[in-house]
Amino acid sequence: MKHHLILLVVSKLLIPFLLLFAFYVQMHGDFGPGGGFQAGAIAAAAIVLYTLIFGRRAAEKAVPPRIVEAGIPLGVLVFAGVGVANLLMGGNYLEYNAFNPAHPVEGQHLGIILVEAGVFITVFCTLVTIFNTFARRGR
């Protein structure tokens, strides 16, 4: 991968902000547009940009593929696990109220945050992995 100075500098500036924005979109999903899926897509875009500019080696050092691959099922497990936890707490599946029967709203908040986190993990990891897989196939 050739090293263009402008690309390097711009991307170094851009990527942290992309990740930060992704984090904002994730956490702000309750109030404004956004949520786990969009945040995952944006964060993945940041990693893809990083890969394109700094090369695959550097990217794999920053985001180890093994961990990312493990994240794909992990996100689903988090989501499904929330449901199972609700079951164990005496609610129906994905009934977040069960987290905190005295304050259902709090329970809902907790449930939604956890679930969105699960979505984020799966989406982010899947998109990065798909990109890596395509890139690696090219060699």
Added chain:
Amino acid sequence: MEDLGFLGVIGHINQWITVFLIMAGLYIIVARSNMIKKLVGLSIFQTSVYLLYISPGKIIDGTAPILSPEWDTYSNPLPHVLILTAIVVGVATLALGLSLVVRINEAYGSIEEDEIYKDDAD
């Protein structure tokens, strides 16, 4: 191009766009032999569904379904949720389709459906 006159026109314009997109997408899928083009046609076909769902949910003078004290009319949130899901399903299908195309290209050296079936017949 087809959406230039959109904002000013009220009526069934949304449905005309939907219909046009569905027809175009379906035409591309059936008529074109190139697999990548088929997949793009497929996503156009799926996009048309987004409009079909979202447009009836809109209320003139309403706003996005994010509660705020200044508004009391909101567009219907349910179609938005459904279409978010549909978009995700669409991109998942696209990713899987593309990886199949890559494998097909390796196996046959071509991504034209016609050539592949000719190859199979031998």
Added chain:
Amino acid sequence: MTLAVIGVRNLFGLVVLSGAYSFIMATLLIAMDAVDVGMTEAAVGAGVSTVLLLSALHLARTEEAPGKVFQPVAAILALVTGAALIYGTWGLPLYGDPDGPIHHHVAPYYIEQTPEEMGMPNIVTAVLSSYRGYDTLGETTVIFTAGLGVMMLLRGRRRDGGKPKKGGQRRDDDKKDEA
């Protein structure tokens, strides 16, 4: 725009066009108050899909083989579908009409109850994660399936003589290949 997609032969041009198409679609969706959807379409349609298409093009050919320009069968099929849809949407309420049936069943519940039951202003998030949270679980599973599928398809040994990715030894008996 869409017509150009039908016409263009160079697949690279096609990808750029479809990206632009997604952006227009996203704008359109936001114009219809679907901010969440618009945002996703911009991120996914214009972003992710374009990257995916480009990486696939990188691995395949970029020119479409010449073929017939017009396919009557396809056109008839498209026309029939379009006609059915026009028939189906003919009697529907006009665009933006607040009296349509979809505004009077189920949806008002979400709009009215979300502040009480969820305590959050974004109704879309509330519906997505809680009222219809199970759909979202399914959606996450779809993504997971696709990710796993891409890995399974592209990580195996290459059939064109390339090396297997992991230590898996190449199978020597290809007796099944004949089937």
Added chain:
Amino acid sequence: MLEHFPVLIIIIPLIAGALCALARNEVVCWWLTFVVTVVCFVGAVTMLNLVQDGGTISYAMGGWLPPIGIEYRVDLLTAYLLILISLMAGIVHVYGRRLVQVEIDEDLRGWYYGMYLLCFCGLMGIVITGDAFNAFVFMEVSSLSMYVLIALGRDKRALAASFQYLIMGTIGATMYVIGVGLLYIQTGTLNMIDLGVRLESHLTEPTAIAGMAFIIVGLSLKLALFPLHLWLPNAYAYAPSATTAFIAATATKVSIYLLARYLYTVFGFDFAILSTPVPEVVLVVSIAAMFAGSFIAIFQDNIKRMLAYSSVAQIGYITLGFSLASIDGLTGSLVHIFNHAMMKGALFMLVGGIALQLGSVRLKDMAGIGREMPWTMAGFVIAGASMLGVPGTVGFVSKWYLALGALEFGAWWIVALLVISSLLVLAYMGRVVEVAYFRPRPDGAATLQDPPKIMLLMAWLLIAGCVYFGISTDFTLGTARDAANALIGTAP
């Protein structure tokens, strides 16, 4: 815990699928899948009992009552299909271990089982859900995993077949979504029962009719109804043998179930069947499927392709029952869903065994294997006889009820067509038997044996089922008849 069964039998395979993707170890994943399918089968049987005792079970996902949230709804027909799917998944899974070891690359086997579980989960999810859009989501889970499972076939044509299926399957699913969208615009709800109630006053409006048309066409693509069957033969023929046995026994059945659900529960028997041209169209198409499928099957050299075309024909029998507008006809259809899954499952499993031992599934290579693989070919003959409809087998039971339905419909000619189409079955099944038993093995060919015992055992389990349920019809026929009564009776 009992009240959570509906969601558990979907969620357990899902979680197990994710765990398989993490574990990647072949042995661990195999056992996990095995345990999961057994648990789900037990759960499905328990639910059938619950439904028979206490009526329909409704489960509110997330605690939100039906029109607001997503509902899981288990009635007789649902439980019946859940049993079928989990039974087939378990049997094919035990059967397929050796085949997977031969056909799938070593480092992919753990993931293969994960995919298998996801496909299983998706199919069960479609059946159990009472929500129109949720059905679409799970349809995509099952379809995407099915595309992958098919593409793993060793023949490169598996890739092209999978791509073709992906295109046609996605068009079908999108059409289904368009139809659901139209109904949603008309009614404002996505819950199937609620849709049925609210559609009642709108049924004659264009939107409802167009919605019905889109749903029927979309599902017909998925279930490979005759002119839309193009994806099926290649997909079945080139997929790994274990995959073929599973999807042939379950995948199209699930779409058929969904179609029945729409025709009878959502649109209602009185409207969909009695006052639209749907039954006439389905009747013509089904008969075309019965003959075209069987006829093309006669000329196939690849046995898997032959059986695939035979599936196209058998799907025609099932949809034929829908169009007969009678309880007997519908009973015949529902019973044939189960019966055909057993027969075709058994046949594909035996063919998988032949492929393993012989290394080929071409008819011309099969000369004389009847004596060297006695158990395989004997099973083939019995399952084939069942396809034909010989009395004492399940095939006879379904055809008998279809014929009764046709008589009630007042159409002798349909009965005649049923008999004639059975002769076509005799033609293609007979060809295999003739080649396998009455032609000599080519000189110098290596001696063959029956496939490993576990594979034979599983196939013979289904064959025994073909005979057992052909004689003692309490479970299949009884449940199907009750379900048919419920479908037609509860129609609004």
